[in-house]
Amino acid sequence: MVQLYSTTINLSPTVRDNVSTLLNQRVGLFTDLFVQTKLAHWNVRGPHFIAYHELFDSIASHLLNAQDMMAERAATLGGSAGMTVQDVSEKSTLPAWPMTIRQDTQIIRLLQERLGQVANEIRHDIEKAAEWGDADTADLFTEVSRQLDKDLWFIEAHLDV
């Protein structure tokens, strides 16, 4: 555990430590997902290039916003905030982005898998934070989860005919 700063917030040090550790894991995961979404944004090719290119950038901006909220919640609770890229590389649960793939529908499927995985992990985190008695972090995860689900809808709507 990195040093936990004291605060007037009346959650126990154990809860604050558990929650900030979880938040930082997610901050790291979102670093990976953000980079992968940017790789999709830069490399996608196909007849609907501009629509995909812009959609992926919009999703990437949502990920950065969510990441910032989670890191700042960790700092708010007295924890350290964020993760080094070396730790992101070691700890991310996402598969590596295959740089050889550029075709639009294949890129959409790669993003579906990754966004879907993270959306489901964050949904689980809502319950964890609530069980630990931190309603505010549960609410933050809920907000992040709702946006991820919506972004996943935007991705998956391209797959159904």
Ligand SMILES: [Fe+2]
């Ligand atoms: Fe761009």
